[in-house]
């Protein structure tokens with residue numbers, strides 16, 4: 403499933419089914435481009451391999467090509483989308499060139515449609531350079547998983563490929579993104595961390611001029 407919408411009960415539905423179930427109103431369109439990730443978060447459904455493979459968000463065999471993904475965007479009723487979100491069942495920046503191509507393509511088809519990227523914020527570490535300028539003009543919101551208030555806890559939860567450096571790399575990515583993306587939001591899941599840890603995350607974001615959003619836990 404390349405583009406889907408979310409429904410009550412944590413259900414993911416392909417767009418046609420989504421509009422059949424709920425014909426009225428705009429909704430967020432979610433785009434799934436990869437199952438790969440440079441983290442192995444303890445709470446990620448990808449860790450429960452059997453469940454993940456049974457999901458319609460899991461790509462069996464090859465991942466979709468950029469042409470297939472462009473065709474999915476062109477064929478979607480974009481006039482009925484509230485926003486186009488790149489999130490998927492993996493980390494979208496693992497396919498950075500594809501992601502950038504699709505963001506630009508979506509903007510060319512529907513310039514007023516807001517775009518959002520949900521990311522772990524590790525792309526600068528992954529590519530060894532600052533990639534945030536490449537989002538200029540094609541990305542409206544970047545939502546970065548903060549997960550924790552310190553490097554140790556972050557690493558325990560995410561088991562990120564870059565080890566203890568990952569936390570600072572993610573925060574640096576967030577600060578740099580502010581110069582190129584209108585809305586930069588850091589997120590933490592309410593049930594994973596307690597109120598004290600969430601308060602520390604809030605302070606850390608305030609110090610850097612970043613917005614924190616505490617979001618409810620979704621069992622993927």
Ligand code: SF4
Pocket residue numbers: 439440441442443445446447448491492493522560
């Ligand atoms: S960053 Fe996202 S996709 Fe990657 S392991 Fe963590 S929760 Fe899963």
